[in-house]
Amino acid sequence: MAAPMLRWGCRGRRWAFARVDGGSCHRRGAPTGSTSNQIRGESSVAQQPLHTAQKTRKGEHKWAAVVGLEIHAQISSNSKLFSGSQVRFSAPPNSLVSFFDASLPGTLPVLNRRCVEAAVMTGLALNCHINKKSLFDRKHYFYADLPAGYQITQQRLPIAVNGSLIYGVCAGKKQSQVIPKTVRIKQIQLEQDSGKSLHDNLRSQTLIDLNRAGVGLLEVVLEPDMSCGEEAATAVRELQLILQALGTSQANMAEGQLRVDANISVHHPGEPLGVRTEVKNLNSIRFLAKAIDYEIQRQINELENGGEILNETRSFHHKLGCTMSMRDKEGKQDYRFMPEPNLPPLVLYDATSLPAGADPQQVINIDQIRETLPELPSVTREKLVQQYGMLLEHSFTLLVMDVKNRNPRAINKLIGLVRKATQSRADPVMIKEILEKKLSL
Amino acid sequence: MLGRSLREVSAALKQGQITPTELCQKCLSLIKKTKFLNAYITVSEEVALKQAEESEKRYKNGQSLGDLDGIPIAVKDNFSTSGIETTCASNMLKGYIPPYNATVVQKLLDQGALLMGKTNLDEFAMGSGSTDGVFGPVKNPWSYSKQYREKRKQNPHSENEDSDWLITGGSSGGSAAAVSAFTCYAALGSDTGGSTRNPAAHCGLVGFKPSYGLVSRHGLIPLVNSMDVPGILTRCVNDAAIVLGALAGPDPRDSTTVHEPISKPFMLPSLADVSKLCIGIPKEYLVPELSSEVQSLWSKAADLFESEGAKVIEVSLPHTSYSIVCYHVLCTSEVASNMARFDGLQYGHRCDIDVSTEAMYAATRREGFNDVVRGRILSGNFFLLKENYENYFVKAQKVRRLIANDFVNAFNSGVDVLLTPTTLSEAVPYLEFIKEDNRTRSAQDDIFTQAVNMAGLPAVSIPVALSNQGLPIGLQFIGRAFCDQQLLTVAKWFEKQVQFPVIQLQELMDDCSAVLENEKLASVSLKQ
Numbered sequence: 001m002a003a004p005m006l007r008w009g010c011r012g013r014r015w016a017f018a019r020v021d022g023g024s025c026h027r028r029g030a031p032t033g034s035t036s037n038q039i040r041g042e043s044s045v046a047q048q049p050l051h052t053a054q055k056t057r058k059g060e061h062k063w064a065a066v067v068g069l070e071i072h073a074q075i076s077s078n079s080k081l082f083s084g085s086q087v088r089f090s091a092p093p094n095s096l097v098s099f100f101d102a103s104l105p106g107t108l109p110v111l112n113r114r115c116v117e118a119a120v121m122t123g124l125a126l127n128c129h130i131n132k133k134s135l136f137d138r139k140h141y142f143y144a145d146l147p148a149g150y151q152i153t154q155q156r157l158p159i160a161v162n163g164s165l166i167y168g169v170c171a172g173k174k175q176s177q178v179i180p181k182t183v184r185i186k187q188i189q190l191e192q193d194s195g196k197s198l199h200d201n202l203r204s205q206t207l208i209d210l211n212r213a214g215v216g217l218l219e220v221v222l223e224p225d226m227s228c229g230e231e232a233a234t235a236v237r238e239l240q241l242i243l244q245a246l247g248t249s250q251a252n253m254a255e256g257q258l259r260v261d262a263n264i265s266v267h268h269p270g271e272p273l274g275v276r277t278e279v280k281n282l283n284s285i286r287f288l289a290k291a292i293d294y295e296i297q298r299q300i301n302e303l304e305n306g307g308e309i310l311n312e313t314r315s316f317h318h319k320l321g322c323t324m325s326m327r328d329k330e331g332k333q334d335y336r337f338m339p340e341p342n343l344p345p346l347v348l349y350d351a352t353s354l355p356a357g358a359d360p361q362q363v364i365n366i367d368q369i370r371e372t373l374p375e376l377p378s379v380t381r382e383k384l385v386q387q388y389g390m391l392l393e394h395s396f397t398l399l400v401m402d403v404k405n406r407n408p409r410a411i412n413k414l415i416g417l418v419r420k421a422t423q424s425r426a427d428p429v430m431i432k433e434i435l436e437k438k439l440s441l
Numbered sequence: 442m443l444g445r446s447l448r449e450v451s452a453a454l455k456q457g458q459i460t461p462t463e464l465c466q467k468c469l470s471l472i473k474k475t476k477f478l479n480a481y482i483t484v485s486e487e488v489a490l491k492q493a494e495e496s497e498k499r500y501k502n503g504q505s506l507g508d509l510d511g512i513p514i515a516v517k518d519n520f521s522t523s524g525i526e527t528t529c530a531s532n533m534l535k536g537y538i539p540p541y542n543a544t545v546v547q548k549l550l551d552q553g554a555l556l557m558g559k560t561n562l563d564e565f566a567m568g569s570g571s572t573d574g575v576f577g578p579v580k581n582p583w584s585y586s587k588q589y590r591e592k593r594k595q596n597p598h599s600e601n602e603d604s605d606w607l608i609t610g611g612s613s614g615g616s617a618a619a620v621s622a623f624t625c626y627a628a629l630g631s632d633t634g635g636s637t638r639n640p641a642a643h644c645g646l647v648g649f650k651p652s653y654g655l656v657s658r659h660g661l662i663p664l665v666n667s668m669d670v671p672g673i674l675t676r677c678v679n680d681a682a683i684v685l686g687a688l689a690g691p692d693p694r695d696s697t698t699v700h701e702p703i704s705k706p707f708m709l710p711s712l713a714d715v716s717k718l719c720i721g722i723p724k725e726y727l728v729p730e731l732s733s734e735v736q737s738l739w740s741k742a743a744d745l746f747e748s749e750g751a752k753v754i755e756v757s758l759p760h761t762s763y764s765i766v767c768y769h770v771l772c773t774s775e776v777a778s779n780m781a782r783f784d785g786l787q788y789g790h791r792c793d794i795d796v797s798t799e800a801m802y803a804a805t806r807r808e809g810f811n812d813v814v815r816g817r818i819l820s821g822n823f824f825l826l827k828e829n830y831e832n833y834f835v836k837a838q839k840v841r842r843l844i845a846n847d848f849v850n851a852f853n854s855g856v857d858v859l860l861t862p863t864t865l866s867e868a869v870p871y872l873e874f875i876k877e878d879n880r881t882r883s884a885q886d887d888i889f890t891q892a893v894n895m896a897g898l899p900a901v902s903i904p905v906a907l908s909n910q911g912l913p914i915g916l917q918f919i920g921r922a923f924c925d926q927q928l929l930t931v932a933k934w935f936e937k938q939v940q941f942p943v944i945q946l947q948e949l950m951d952d953c954s955a956v957l958e959n960e961k962l963a964s965v966s967l968k969q
Contacts, residue, residue, distance in 0.1 A: 102788075104521075104540070105521070105529075105539075105662040106521040106539070106660040106661055107659070108694060108696065110696055142781070144786060147782060147786065147787055148781065149778075149781025149784065208786070334827050336777075336827075337830070338774060341666035341667040341697075341775065343696055344697065
C-alpha cells in the first residue's frame, strides 16, 4: 500500500511518525542488529503507554521504559541573545565575538527582542501558558567554552510552561491508521549557548571558538511521556517542523541548531520509576532513536542481571552503537543558581494589560504575536486532508520533506506517487501547489 | 588655580585666563610631586595632553563643549578605559588594556574632560581602607596637612613623621586622594557599600552616591551588580552636580538604568530657607562605637537645621542591625559569581601551568587574586550551594527587602532627607588600621553607608569640620530614590552653613623631598 512510497520519499530522512504494531519499533529497512529494541506498542492515546519486551524470558516481568527529552534549539535571529554580535554558521573562528561574549569585565547583557518573540511564538504553538513575568538566572560551572563562568538561563521562572506536543504514530494493519500521541511540555526557557571546544589531543591543547557563545537557545523540556526511541524521534521531528514553520529556529541537527538530550529509565509496570540516566550529544534523529533504544535495552539487561543503574550522564558513540558513561562528571554538579542581577524581570503584555501609550518598540504583546503566527504543520495536514482529500498518513509524509530540497524531479515523482496512492482522488495541480508552497517557506 | 572649584576653573578657561594645556601641565606636575601618596596607578600623561590640545582648539573657536571642557579628572581603576590599562589593583588584570570605555568615562570625554589617570583602590573594590591593592596603600593627603601636623606637634609620637600616615578610607581612596591633593577637580569612584562616601569623609571631600539606575554601570567592573553605582568625588557640591549632570541618564547598554527624567543642564537651586524641610535622624545609627566627636557634630548639624526652621524628627530604621550580615551574604554571593570569569583564558593573568584546564584555572586564580577576594569567593560559593541557598541567599534577599522598606516608611512619614554620620571616626593611621583584617574593618566601617546601597537610594557625604586632631569629619545625607537633585540641594545649603576649611598643603609642597625619603620605609609594611 503506502509502503513503497514512504520508503522512497524518506530514505535516510527523518520520519514524521513511528510505526507501532506487531513488528519492531524501528525503522523499516534499516539494519538494527543487536541494538534494536523489539517493543510492541499498544494503539492507545495513553500518556504513558506501556510496552512489553517481545523477547521476554520465561517468567520474567515485563518492562516499561520512560523517556523524557531536553531539546535545545538555536533561535533564528540576526544577533545573539544578549549582545549584538552576529549569528552565523561556519564563520572563521572567533570572528563573531563581542566584548560581552568574551566576558570582558564590565560588560552587561542586553536582551534581544527577536529572541523573546521567538520564545513566545514557540510557546503559543506548543499550547503553553506564557508567563507574563519571567526571570533570568545564572547557572555556574567552569568550562573553557563558557567565558563568564556562568550561563544566563531561566531556571526559576521560564517564559512558557505547561504545553503539549502532538505527534502522529502509525498503527493498525498496513500502517493506515495514524494515532496522535501527546507529550507534555514542561517548560520553554531562553538561555545562552556556549562556545565550542575542539580538543587537539596531539598537541595536548584545546582550541576555543566563541562564535557560538551567547547565541540564543530555546530549551524545550519534554516530560517523560515517551516510551521508546521511535516515539522520541517522532516527537523531535514534529517539533522541528513546528520550529521551521514558525521560523523561530532552523532546527537543523546536522548544523547543531537542534540538540537533544534524553533522560531514560526503565521500571516494571505498576512499580515506581527507575533510576534515570541522561544521554547527551545526540546530533541526528537516527542516532537519537538508536541511542534511546540501546540505553533502554542496556538498562533492562543490567537490571535483569542483578546490576543497578547509576544516575549518570552517558554519551552515545554512534560508530559503536552504544552509550558510554561520561566519567568526567564526578558526583552531581551544584550549579549555584543565582538571579541574574543585570536583567530586570521580563514583562510581557497582552491586549488587556498593555499600558496606554506604550512604545511598541519597547513592549511585546502576546496577543499580537498569537494573531500573526504562521500556519502550523498540524493545521496544514488538516487542510490537506479536509480540502484535498488526502489520506492523513500522506499528509505527514508531505510535510516531512526537507524544505531545503527543491528538486523538481523529486516533486513530480512524488506527485505521481501520491496520485497513484490516493487513486487519483487528489488533484495533481493542487498537490503541486501545496508542495511548492511548502517548499517556498 | 588648582584649588578653585570646577565652576570657577571652567569660567577661567572660557575667559582665557588659563588654557587647558597649562591647566593640564600644572596638574601633571602636581601628580608627580605627590607621587608618594600613591593615589594613581596609571598617569595618562600623553592622553591628557592631547585632550588638552583639542580642548584648547575648541575654546579658541568659541566652541567649548560645556562646563567640563578642559577640566582634569581622574577615574578609579575599576572603570574600563579604552587603550589605558585597567587593573582593579589586582594581579589578575595587570596589563589588561580594555578595548572600550565605560559609559561614564565616555560621557566625560564627550564633554571634553581631561583624563589624568586611573586611581588606586582596594583590590576589586573590596575594602574600606584602600590598603589592599597590589600597588600598595593610598596615603591620605591630610597626613601632610598643616592642620594635622600642627596638632601632631602637640603630641609628639615617633620621630619619623611619616610612619603615622593616615589611610584615605576606601575603596575609592585613590580618587579621594587625587581630588583632595588638588591634582584634579573631580574623580570617579564606585560605591557598593560606601566606597565613595567613606574616603570622601576621611579626605574632606564631597562624596556622592547617585540613585541606583540613574547612572550607567556599563564598563564599571562589578563588585555587586545589584548595589554598585559610579560615585563622584569633588571638593564642593556644585561640582558634583555638574558631573552628575553629564553622567546621569538611561543607557541602552545597561538594562538596570531607568528612564527617569532629569532636567538638563543639572542646576541646583540655592535654598533660601529650610523651613519646609523635614530631616530624619535614624535612632538606630547611634551606636556605641560612634566616636564622641562625630556624634557631637551630628548633633550640632541636627540643631543647625532646627534652628534654621526645619523640622527635625527621630525616625526608626528597625532592621538596621541586620544589614551588615545581610550585606555580607549578598555581596560575597555576587562576588563569587562575578569573579568566575577570571580564568586567564581570554584576558588578564594566566599562570604557566598547562597540564589541564582545571589546574590552569586553579593556579591562575590563586595567583591572580589576593586573600580578600578569594575569601569572598569562597564564602559566596558556600551561600550559593543548593543546600544553603534558601537559608542564606534567599533569606538575605528578604531581609534586604525589609531594610529597603524601612527607608520607604521613613520617607513616607514626611521625611525629605535623612541625616547620619558617614564614618565612625576620623581617618586612622595605616599601622593601626591593618591591625584588623579586611573583613572586620569592612564590617565596622560600612555600618552607616551600606544600607543605602541595599535600598538603592542616593546619598552624599559632606565634610563638616575638623576633629581635635585636625582631620576631616563628614556627615551623610540620604535622599529618596531618584530625588538626587533635591538631596544635593539640601547638601549644598548645609555646605554653605558649615564652611569646611580648605586643606593646607603648602608645607607638603615644600617638604616634598623629605617625605619622599620616608616613603620608602612606609611601603615595606605591605600585608602578605
